[in-house]
């Protein structure tokens with residue numbers, strides 16, 4: 001077997017706790033495709049991974065929770081924004097596997113809990129609010145306190161982006177190509193980078209030559225591309241594959257950052273309304289609305305050719321719809 005196939009087989013055999021409903025559906029967006037003027041547009045429904053409203057972190061957590069259990073941990077702890085989808089799915093994964101869960105969230109405790117935050121509480125996570133913009137200091141303190149109390153916490157990295165988490169998206173690419181191998185471009189929202197890095201690693205291992213376009217929701221392409229290359233190389237090396245990823249291999253679009261992370265603007269509101277109206281599918285205000293808005297804009301500008309066969313990867317996040325009052329208007 002080639003090194004690439006060896007690495008793919010190794011990924012498929014990694015310890016894993018089943019949490020997601022897989023494969024997620026791949027559906028045509030016929031009305032939206034016609035409206036936008038492209039021949040083929042599909043949506044990969046990772047908003048339907050099924051764990052407490054689903055999302056892309058569920059795939060990553062299957063491998064991360066397996067690591068946590070193998071390490072003998074009795075609890076997991078992670079960090080995120082107040083409306084973090086990653087934190088909500090981590091809390092649900094902990095509940096499912098009998099682990100305690102602590103979430104360190106950036107910001108002040110709000111008066112009422114809504115969206116993901118409400119679900120975090122329902123899922124029995126302990127919430128620690130950290131006013132610092134860098135919650136990692138608070139995280140280290142909580143880990144120390146837990147250890148002193150005799151608990152054994154396992155730290156789930158920001159966004160579930162560790163080598164173990166990322167490779168779930170190499171497998172997800174294989175799943176997609178089994179559903180439809182004739183794809184010219186995949187478009188996804190990118191943030192901590194694990195999803196995109198995992199997909200690009202999978203593309204190399206599987207020989208997929210289509211484009212993988214990451215639409216950044218918070219950071220510049222100049223920052224993300226070397227980070228994505230590092231992430232893919234780390235994961236590849238862990239599988240005995242030489243890696244060799246360069247920043248230039250990662251396509252990152254940072255033109256749709258608008259007012260910054262989680263600032264819901266015209267682009268996002270229009271995308272949510274258009275996809276809801278044309279397809280009856282809900283996007284989230286922070287990630288998928290920005291990415292879909294960017295995709296539709298790139299199509300309309302002719303930067304994405306009308307004859308390409310495009311997959312928009314829905315990475316979840318829909319509970320945040322219930323936490324953004326600007327959407328009421």
Ligand SMILES: *Cc1c(COP(=O)(O)O)cnc(C)c1O
Nearest residue numbers: 085191192193194195287315317
């Ligand atoms: C976390 C998240 C992303 C980004 O995934 P990364 O692997 O962190 O780049 C995209 N969409 C949604 C809904 C998310 O919650």
